[in-house]
Amino acid sequence: MSEAHSACGHHTIAPRSGTAFTLDKGQFLVVTDPQGEQVADLLAFNRGDLDEVISSGRTLDYASRIYLTTGDPLYSNRSNVMLRIVEDTVGRHDFLLTPCSADTFRIIYGDAEPHRGCFGNLAAALEPFGIGPDRIPVAFNVFMNVTVxxxxxxxxxxxxxSRAGDRIVFEAMQDLVIGLTACSALQSNNFAFKPIHYAVEASWPLRA
Amino acid sequence: MSEAHSACGHHTIAPRSGTAFTLDKGQFLVVTDPQGEQVADLLAFNRGDLDEVISSGRTLDYASRIYLTTGDPLYSNRSNVMLRIVEDTVGRHDFLLTPCSADTFRIIYGDAEPHRGCFGNLAAALEPFGIGPDRIPVAFNVFMNVTVxxxxxxxxxxxxxSRAGDRIVFEAMQDLVIGLTACSALQSNNFAFKPIHYAVEASWPLRA
Structure with missing residues (x-):
């Protein structure tokens, strides 16, 4: 299915930028890589209590696996399921590394005037929801390929x-605030910055 | 060196319990496994600004390695170095999994009346310092042997x-609040609950 079939249309996240939006319990979030080889950092917060947040440690512990895919739940710091992966055409995502940031570019790339990265983009996008930068944990790094x-x-x-048109679909198990980016780090995206598409759907799979 | 040589004496964390204490910039924290095969979950918070906290994602990203040992820095969520490992007689610790909790025992072990785990022990110990349970991130799991x-x-x-007497020594790079446990999860400790010893030293190595 291409983005054009989405019932609600899709949103575009421009290269090296980010956004935040609400996702209701029972809705589906479709994240698509329109050109291929582009990472999207995903955060989730419980909209009713923002101190409940997506947790890499809880999720990896309960999955006993670092690579998550269709069927796997993403847990919060309170061990509640926030999202469940219901479709995944790639099968390789990362849940080990934090969003790239000005510090990442300074420490790893040696940049003198670093970009604010996914961290800065997420912090700016989440600020109107009352979520401060210190509340940003390890993100679920959609399409990111980290080997151990x-x-x-x-x-x-x-x-x-990920190749052009690949996607991952999440079902919301809580009313959420979502943070989502088109990742800003050179190495994560095979040294080219591309957009990310996303759509919010009432059902999945979409009816013909 | 056995614990008996410590200039300041050592503290004992009883099996399946935890504690919290302050550690000043420049001090050394010595964590010893007195009997062998016992994990200790370690947390660190900036004492001057408790929203700055130890970060697995930042640390693993900058190290480009999941196994940390002598010489490696432990970073905060703000990309500052909180602690540095200055000695390590084991070389295998985990920074992937969150502290075990009542939910861990319920979800992984199926316990009907679960122990509160390292998470509950840390939350109780950190509460007097004004640190709430939602602020507990992935811990640095001293001596924990997680393979990928x-x-x-x-x-x-x-x-x-870890064998009896093995230790790891951290130098504090900030004024910190430390949370530390003798881990409560059966599998992490080869199915036996033992104590953990720790000491705070003004210098390292200790003078004869």
Whole structure:
């Protein structure tokens, strides 16, 4: 299915930018990589109590797996399921690394005047919802391809496995505030910055 | 060096319990496994601004490695170095999984009346410092032996590699509040609950 079939139309997140929006319990969030090899950092907060937030540690612990895909729940810091992955045409996402930030570009890339990165984009987008930058945890890094060497523990950021039109679909298990970006880090996106598309749907799969 | 040589004496954390204390910039925290195969969950908060907290995602990102040891810095959510590992006789610790909790025991072990776990112990110990349970992130899990299958991404909690008397030493790079436990999860500690010792030292290595 291409984005054009979406019942509600899709939204475009421009390269190296981010946004935030509400997602109601029972709605579906479709995140699409329109050109391929582009990462999207995803955050989720319980809209009724913003101190409840997506948790990499809880999710990985309960899954006993670092690679999550169709059927896997994403847990909060309070061990409630916030989102569930209901479709995934890629099968490789990262839940180990925090959103790239000005500090990332300074420390890892050595940039003198660093971009604010996904962290800065998320902080700006979440601010109107009353969510401060210190509340931003490890994001679910959609389409991000981070490999782990089981022996040395070495982490490597590889080009995403996503091709043009690939998507992942989440069902909301709570009323949420979502933060979502088109990732700003060179290495994460095979050294090219592209947009991300997303759509909010009332049902999934879409009816013909 | 055994604990008996510590200039200031050591503290004992009883099995399945936890504590919190202050650690000043420049002081050294020595965490010892007195009997072997016992995990200790470690948290750190900036004492001057409790919203600054230890971050697995920042630390792993900058290290490009999931296994941390001597020389490695532990970063905060603001990308400042909070602690630095200055000695490590084990070389295997985990920074992927959150502190075990009543939910862990309910979800993973199926316990009907679950123990409050490291999470509950940390929350109780940190409460007098004004740190609430929602502020507890992924802990640095001292001596915890979590392996990752590089192909499947499967996580496995193996018996700790620590033997009686093994230790890890951290230098504080900020004035900190530290949370520390003797871990309460069966699998993490090779199915036996033991104490953890710690000491706060003004210098390291200790003078003879």
């Amino acid at each position: 060497d089981g022996h040395t523990g070495a982490l490597k950021v590889e080009p995403p496995l | 299958d590089g192909h499947t991404g499967a996580l496995k909690v193996e018996p700790p590699l």
